[in-house]
Structure formats: C-alpha cells, structure tokens
Amino acid sequence: MAHARRAARACAAARRVAVLRPRSGCAGCMACPAAGCPCNFEVHGRPVSRLELRLLRSVAAHAHGQLVAISAELAAVYGREYGIPAQRFIIAADAVSLARFTPQLQRAEACSACGLAPDARYAVYTGGLYPGRGLEALFAAMRSQSAQLVVVGGGAPAAVQHWRSIASAAGVPDAIFTGYQPPAQIPNYLQAADVLLMPYGARTLTPSGEDTTAFMSPLKMFEYMAAARPIVASDLPALRGTLQHERNALLVAPDEVAPLAAAIARALADSGLAARLAAAARADVAQLSWEARARTVLAGVEYGVQS
Numbered sequence: 001m002a003h004a005r006r007a008a009r010a011c012a013a014a015r016r017v018a019v020l021r022p023r024s025g026c027a028g029c030m031a032c033p034a035a036g037c038p039c040n041f042e043v044h045g046r047p048v049s050r051l052e053l054r055l056l057r058s059v060a061a062h063a064h065g066q067l068v069a070i071s072a073e074l075a076a077v078y079g080r081e082y083g084i085p086a087q088r089f090i091i092a093a094d095a096v097s098l099a100r101f102t103p104q105l106q107r108a109e110a111c112s113a114c115g116l117a118p119d120a121r122y123a124v125y126t127g128g129l130y131p132g133r134g135l136e137a138l139f140a141a142m143r144s145q146s147a148q149l150v151v152v153g154g155g156a157p158a159a160v161q162h163w164r165s166i167a168s169a170a171g172v173p174d175a176i177f178t179g180y181q182p183p184a185q186i187p188n189y190l191q192a193a194d195v196l197l198m199p200y201g202a203r204t205l206t207p208s209g210e211d212t213t214a215f216m217s218p219l220k221m222f223e224y225m226a227a228a229r230p231i232v233a234s235d236l237p238a239l240r241g242t243l244q245h246e247r248n249a250l251l252v253a254p255d256e257v258a259p260l261a262a263a264i265a266r267a268l269a270d271s272g273l274a275a276r277l278a279a280a281a282r283a284d285v286a287q288l289s290w291e292a293r294a295r296t297v298l299a300g301v302e303y304g305v306q307s
Contacts, residue, residue: 040090040301042068045210046077053082060088068092068297073238074215090300093242095293096222096285100187104228110191116176121147123264124193124229126186127220129154129163130207134199134234134254139170141199141261146268149175152189190227195267195274198224198233202254214238225285230267230274232260242288248280 039059047053056078059065068090069075075089108118116122123145127133135151142149149172154160160179167175181189190196198221204213216238224231225248233243235251243249250267252259267274 039064040066040068040297042070042092043074043078044070045074045206045212045215046081057082057084060084066090066301068300069215070094070217071215071238077215090297092293092296092300093288094217094219094222095288095290096219096226098226098286098289100184101191101223101226101228105188105191107192107194110188113188114185114192116150116192121194121268122150122192123147123195123197123268124150124152124189125197125199126152126189126223127198127218128207129159130205132201132203132205132211134201134260135163136166136170137201137255137257137260138197138199139167139172139175140257141264142175143171144261145264147194147264150189150193151175151177152181152186154179186223187227190223190229193227193229195264196224196227196229196231197264198231198239199252199260200234200236200239200254202234202236204236212238222285222288225281225288228278228282230277231281232263232267242284243281248277248284250277 039062041056041059043056047056056067060067065088067075067078067084067088069078070091070093072086072091075086075091078084078089079086105113111118111122123142125135125138129135129151138149149167151163151167154163154177157179160177164175164177167173167177178189198218200213200218202213203211204216206212213236218239221233221239221242225242231243231249233239233249233251234254235245236254240251243251245251250263252263267277
C-alpha cells in the first residue's frame, strides 16, 4: 500500500494519469484518487470481492477517477447491479497486436511452423478447455468434416487428456490436442487453419464460473480476424457488434450441432466465400489494434480530466 501511495503522489506531482488494470490491485485503486492523481481502473468482469467493489465505487465517485469497461454491456451491468453510472466508464473493447500477424504467413509456412502436414486441412480452435466454450457441440459437429480438428490450449496434461477423451467418445478420435502453446506460437496455428472456430455456448463461463456471455470481449476473436482465415462463431450479442454474419464471419446458434456443422462444411467447401470472409475480417481488425484502443482510453481520460 505504501508503494501505491508513493506512485500515486508521483503521478499527481507530474500531472499524469494512472491507468490501472485488474492486476494492479486495490491499493493503487484507492491511493491514486486520494493523492489527487487522475486514476482509471479497467474492469473485465464483476468485482471479485466487497473490497474491490467499494474501491471501484470510490474511484467512480471521485472527481479524479474513471473506469474503463471492455464493453458497453459490462458498464450496464455495473449500473444495474452496483449503482455505478454509465458516464463514469470509458468503453474500450479488447484488441490485437497486428505486428504479430505481419507479415502474414502462407498456409504452408504456418503449417510447417506448427509441425502440421501442409497437404491436410485443419479446423482450428484456440482457447480454454472448460464448460461454456461449446466444445461438446464442436466435437459433434466435426464428426463428418473434411478437415482435422486442432485444439490449441489447455492447462494441466490431465485436463487436456480429459477433453481428448470426450472428443474421441464424440466420434473425433483423430483430433489433435496441442496442450498449452506459448503466445508467440498462436499466430502460426491460426494461419495454418482452413477455418477458425469460436463455438461459445449460450452460457459462457470463465474458469471461476462467472457468466460473461452478455459482456465479454474475447481476445481470440480479434486474433482470429487478424489471421485472415474464415471464422465460424456463435451468434451472441457480445460478438455481433464485431462479427457480422455473411460479411466477415459465419454466425450460428450457440450449442446447436447441425447449424455449426453446416457452417464449418460451407467454409471448407466454398473457397470464394472463405476468401471473402477472411479478407473482410482482416480489413475490419486493422482498426482494432492495441494502439487504437490506447487512443480511445486516453481520449476518454483527457475528457474526464478537463471536465
């Protein structure tokens, strides 16, 4: 806490703004407004404790405090459930580092970097392996596809093996489960894909069990778009603001196997459609970089400081 107070006083003396993310902790959240330092705290979900909620309310109520939410829907949650007004929020969705996907790899190059055979076809899923990610529907939808399923991610080997067993029981015994991959390797897997899969369930949960369906802003959505490969995703309101059916993705009802299977098959069979969706997604995400996001936050900070 003493370190947080010293940092806050330094920010105030230099007339700077402290921008805190959830890992910055409650100490900084409390110390900055107290020291007269403009303070922004970013939220990605509901507060995890009463202390965090109390401090977020303190920041929002302070003349030098402001909150950043990853979606307007999350800001609305704070208004409905915690009484923090929407005007105390800067809205800034997650984003992507375009440099990680520049220059873009040819599919054969990406396959080689991942140890995948370049003459095979791949449907790639990246992300967590836990309920709410639509994995059960995905496994069922992949039973009769012309591409091999590649699942990138997961934690402990036992957990990865658990989901491999579920896939096998669902009729996809040849699915490739890579386990955890370092962030630098993810663009290679995405660009090795013939289609990218984001089959979120109608009730999307975090590992801690929080339902984020209404307000999530998935990092992998922006990475998928940057990879310039066709995307098949669940048709959820939180995704619909970025992904548009038939324009930069194919959107299907969550947890429904038949529509998901049909969309995957269509993306694999229609090369013209796949190229058009991929190009549109890449063009759209060019405006959704971390640099652009920082400008949005700083513009909101400047407005808040002046007002």
